[in-house]
Amino acid sequence: DSGVTQTPKHLITATGQRVTLRCSPRSGDLSVYWYQQSLDQGLQFLIQYYNGEERAKGNILERFSAQQFPDLHSELNLSSLELGDSALYFCASSLLGRPSYNEQFFGPGTRLTVL
Protein backbone atom coordinates (compact mmCIF):
# COMPACT_ATOMS: atom_id res chain seq x y z
CA ASP A 1 0.00 0.00 0.00
CA SER A 2 1.61 3.24 -1.22
CA GLY A 3 -0.50 5.49 0.99
CA VAL A 4 -2.00 7.26 -2.04
CA THR A 5 -5.74 6.78 -2.41
CA GLN A 6 -7.85 7.28 -5.50
CA THR A 7 -11.60 7.24 -5.95
CA PRO A 8 -13.57 5.90 -7.63
CA LYS A 9 -11.87 2.66 -8.64
CA HIS A 10 -14.01 2.28 -11.76
CA LEU A 11 -16.09 4.77 -13.69
CA ILE A 12 -18.31 4.10 -16.69
CA THR A 13 -19.86 7.02 -18.51
CA ALA A 14 -21.03 8.15 -21.92
CA THR A 15 -19.44 10.36 -24.57
CA GLY A 16 -19.95 14.06 -23.96
CA GLN A 17 -20.19 13.67 -20.21
CA ARG A 18 -17.99 15.13 -17.47
CA VAL A 19 -16.34 13.22 -14.61
CA THR A 20 -14.18 14.03 -11.60
CA LEU A 21 -11.43 11.78 -10.31
CA ARG A 22 -10.14 12.25 -6.80
CA CYS A 23 -6.74 11.66 -5.24
CA SER A 24 -5.45 11.89 -1.68
CA PRO A 25 -1.64 11.98 -1.46
CA ARG A 26 0.52 10.25 1.13
CA SER A 27 0.56 12.00 4.48
CA GLY A 28 3.10 14.80 4.34
CA ASP A 29 3.52 14.83 0.56
CA LEU A 30 3.05 18.24 -1.02
CA SER A 31 3.19 17.33 -4.68
CA VAL A 32 0.56 15.51 -6.71
CA TYR A 33 0.98 14.23 -10.26
CA TRP A 34 -1.62 12.88 -12.67
CA TYR A 35 -0.83 10.27 -15.32
CA GLN A 36 -2.92 8.61 -18.02
CA GLN A 37 -2.23 5.03 -19.09
CA SER A 38 -3.86 4.00 -22.33
CA LEU A 39 -3.18 0.83 -24.31
CA ASP A 40 -1.28 2.45 -27.14
CA GLN A 41 0.44 5.34 -25.35
CA GLY A 42 1.69 3.85 -22.12
CA LEU A 43 1.94 6.05 -19.02
CA GLN A 44 1.74 9.73 -19.95
CA PHE A 45 2.33 12.62 -17.56
CA LEU A 46 -0.61 15.03 -17.50
CA ILE A 47 -0.07 17.65 -14.81
CA GLN A 48 1.61 18.35 -11.48
CA TYR A 49 0.52 20.42 -8.49
CA TYR A 50 2.72 21.47 -5.63
CA ASN A 51 1.21 22.81 -2.41
CA GLY A 52 -1.91 24.01 -4.18
CA GLU A 53 -0.31 25.53 -7.26
CA GLU A 54 0.14 24.16 -10.74
CA ARG A 55 3.81 23.28 -11.19
CA ALA A 56 4.18 21.53 -14.53
CA LYS A 57 2.06 20.49 -17.47
CA GLY A 58 2.52 17.50 -19.71
CA ASN A 59 0.25 16.10 -22.41
CA ILE A 60 -2.96 17.32 -20.87
CA LEU A 61 -5.86 18.12 -23.18
CA GLU A 62 -7.72 21.42 -22.87
CA ARG A 63 -10.86 19.44 -21.99
CA PHE A 64 -9.07 18.24 -18.86
CA SER A 65 -8.31 20.32 -15.79
CA ALA A 66 -7.06 19.70 -12.28
CA GLN A 67 -6.73 21.41 -8.97
CA GLN A 68 -5.17 20.81 -5.58
CA PHE A 69 -7.07 21.88 -2.50
CA PRO A 70 -5.77 23.33 0.80
CA ASP A 71 -5.90 19.86 2.39
CA LEU A 72 -3.65 18.75 -0.51
CA HIS A 73 -6.08 16.35 -2.10
CA SER A 74 -6.42 16.77 -5.84
CA GLU A 75 -9.15 16.37 -8.42
CA LEU A 76 -8.84 15.73 -12.13
CA ASN A 77 -11.82 16.92 -14.16
CA LEU A 78 -12.43 15.41 -17.58
CA SER A 79 -15.13 16.98 -19.74
CA SER A 80 -16.70 16.45 -23.17
CA LEU A 81 -15.53 12.88 -22.90
CA GLU A 82 -14.60 10.94 -26.01
CA LEU A 83 -14.15 7.21 -26.56
CA GLY A 84 -10.39 7.73 -26.69
CA ASP A 85 -10.36 9.05 -23.13
CA SER A 86 -10.99 5.53 -21.87
CA ALA A 87 -7.86 4.72 -19.86
CA LEU A 88 -6.39 4.15 -16.44
CA TYR A 89 -5.74 7.40 -14.60
CA PHE A 90 -3.07 7.32 -11.92
CA CYS A 91 -2.29 9.84 -9.26
CA ALA A 92 1.15 9.95 -7.66
CA SER A 93 2.56 11.99 -4.82
CA SER A 94 5.98 13.04 -3.61
CA LEU A 95 7.31 15.15 -0.79
CA LEU A 96 9.01 17.86 -2.81
CA GLY A 97 8.09 19.81 -5.90
CA ARG A 98 10.70 18.34 -8.17
CA PRO A 99 10.58 14.71 -9.27
CA SER A 100 14.34 14.53 -9.42
CA TYR A 101 15.90 12.70 -6.48
CA ASN A 102 12.45 12.36 -5.06
CA GLU A 103 10.49 9.23 -5.85
CA GLN A 104 6.83 9.35 -6.75
CA PHE A 105 4.39 6.98 -5.04
CA PHE A 106 1.45 5.88 -7.12
CA GLY A 107 -2.15 5.22 -6.20
CA PRO A 108 -4.08 2.17 -7.49
CA GLY A 109 -5.66 4.13 -10.33
CA THR A 110 -9.15 4.88 -11.62
CA ARG A 111 -10.31 2.95 -14.66
CA LEU A 112 -12.44 5.17 -16.87
CA THR A 113 -14.60 3.63 -19.58
CA VAL A 114 -16.35 5.94 -22.01
CA LEU A 115 -19.16 4.28 -23.98
Place this chain on the structure above:
Amino acid sequence: DQQVKQNSPSLSVQEGRISILNCDYTNSMFDYFLWYKKYPAEGPTFLISISSIKDKNEDGRFTVFLNKSAKHLSLHIVPSQPGDSAVYFCAATDGGGADGLTFGKGTHLIIQP
Protein backbone atom coordinates in the same frame (compact mmCIF):
# COMPACT_ATOMS: atom_id res chain seq x y z
CA ASP B 1 8.42 10.89 -30.42
CA GLN B 2 9.17 8.35 -27.71
CA GLN B 3 11.95 9.63 -25.49
CA VAL B 4 12.17 6.49 -23.36
CA LYS B 5 12.07 3.16 -25.13
CA GLN B 6 11.76 -0.36 -23.83
CA ASN B 7 12.13 -2.46 -26.93
CA SER B 8 11.22 -5.81 -25.40
CA PRO B 9 7.49 -6.03 -24.66
CA SER B 10 8.07 -9.28 -22.79
CA LEU B 11 10.85 -11.39 -21.32
CA SER B 12 10.76 -14.93 -19.95
CA VAL B 13 13.43 -16.04 -17.45
CA GLN B 14 13.88 -19.18 -15.37
CA GLU B 15 13.60 -18.89 -11.62
CA GLY B 16 17.01 -18.42 -10.03
CA ARG B 17 18.60 -16.96 -13.16
CA ILE B 18 19.42 -13.35 -13.92
CA SER B 19 16.77 -11.09 -15.48
CA ILE B 20 18.07 -8.19 -17.54
CA LEU B 21 15.64 -5.48 -18.61
CA ASN B 22 16.81 -2.80 -21.00
CA CYS B 23 15.87 0.80 -21.59
CA ASP B 24 17.09 3.43 -24.06
CA TYR B 25 16.50 7.16 -23.99
CA THR B 26 16.97 9.95 -26.48
CA ASN B 27 16.74 13.11 -24.37
CA SER B 28 20.25 14.10 -23.25
CA MET B 29 18.70 16.42 -20.62
CA PHE B 30 17.48 13.47 -18.56
CA ASP B 31 19.54 13.29 -15.38
CA TYR B 32 17.62 10.89 -13.17
CA PHE B 33 16.27 7.46 -13.99
CA LEU B 34 13.87 5.20 -12.16
CA TRP B 35 12.46 1.70 -12.46
CA TYR B 36 8.92 0.90 -11.42
CA LYS B 37 7.25 -2.46 -11.12
CA LYS B 38 3.55 -2.95 -11.75
CA TYR B 39 1.21 -5.81 -10.92
CA PRO B 40 -2.23 -6.04 -12.57
CA ALA B 41 -4.90 -3.82 -10.97
CA GLU B 42 -2.28 -1.93 -8.93
CA GLY B 43 -0.35 1.30 -9.40
CA PRO B 44 3.36 1.27 -10.28
CA THR B 45 5.67 0.65 -7.33
CA PHE B 46 9.07 2.33 -7.12
CA LEU B 47 11.98 -0.14 -7.30
CA ILE B 48 15.28 1.61 -7.73
CA SER B 49 16.72 4.80 -9.18
CA ILE B 50 20.00 6.20 -10.42
CA SER B 51 21.37 9.68 -10.88
CA SER B 52 23.31 10.57 -14.01
CA ILE B 53 26.42 11.18 -11.92
CA LYS B 54 26.61 7.45 -11.17
CA ASP B 55 26.92 4.43 -13.42
CA LYS B 56 25.63 1.81 -11.01
CA ASN B 57 23.23 1.56 -8.10
CA GLU B 58 22.48 -1.58 -6.15
CA ASP B 59 19.67 -2.48 -3.77
CA GLY B 60 19.51 -6.11 -2.70
CA ARG B 61 18.72 -8.27 -5.70
CA PHE B 62 18.25 -5.23 -7.95
CA THR B 63 21.04 -3.38 -9.73
CA VAL B 64 20.63 -0.58 -12.24
CA PHE B 65 23.42 0.27 -14.69
CA LEU B 66 23.62 3.52 -16.60
CA ASN B 67 25.67 4.06 -19.75
CA LYS B 68 25.34 7.77 -20.51
CA SER B 69 27.34 7.72 -23.72
CA ALA B 70 25.02 5.07 -25.14
CA LYS B 71 21.93 6.60 -23.50
CA HIS B 72 21.14 3.16 -22.16
CA LEU B 73 20.22 1.73 -18.81
CA SER B 74 19.49 -1.75 -17.62
CA LEU B 75 17.94 -3.38 -14.59
CA HIS B 76 19.45 -6.64 -13.36
CA ILE B 77 17.52 -8.92 -11.00
CA VAL B 78 19.55 -11.68 -9.40
CA PRO B 79 18.33 -14.26 -8.58
CA SER B 80 14.92 -13.99 -10.23
CA GLN B 81 11.99 -15.11 -8.11
CA PRO B 82 8.38 -15.95 -9.04
CA GLY B 83 7.16 -12.77 -7.29
CA ASP B 84 9.23 -10.74 -9.74
CA SER B 85 6.75 -11.54 -12.51
CA ALA B 86 5.26 -8.15 -13.34
CA VAL B 87 5.47 -5.30 -15.84
CA TYR B 88 8.60 -3.18 -15.38
CA PHE B 89 8.65 0.46 -16.44
CA CYS B 90 11.71 2.55 -17.04
CA ALA B 91 11.21 6.29 -16.34
CA ALA B 92 13.34 9.39 -16.66
CA THR B 93 13.26 13.03 -15.75
CA ASP B 94 15.31 16.19 -16.16
CA GLY B 95 15.47 17.64 -12.68
CA GLY B 96 15.48 21.25 -13.68
CA GLY B 97 12.20 21.06 -15.57
CA ALA B 98 10.11 19.26 -12.94
CA ASP B 99 7.97 17.98 -15.77
CA GLY B 100 6.90 14.71 -14.25
CA LEU B 101 8.27 11.37 -15.30
CA THR B 102 8.62 10.17 -18.88
CA PHE B 103 7.89 6.45 -19.01
CA GLY B 104 8.72 3.68 -21.40
CA LYS B 105 5.94 1.35 -22.46
CA GLY B 106 7.06 -1.42 -20.14
CA THR B 107 8.46 -4.93 -20.30
CA HIS B 108 6.40 -7.85 -19.04
CA LEU B 109 8.76 -10.11 -17.09
CA ILE B 110 7.65 -13.71 -16.64
CA ILE B 111 9.60 -15.89 -14.23
CA GLN B 112 9.29 -19.56 -15.15
CA PRO B 113 9.50 -22.14 -12.32
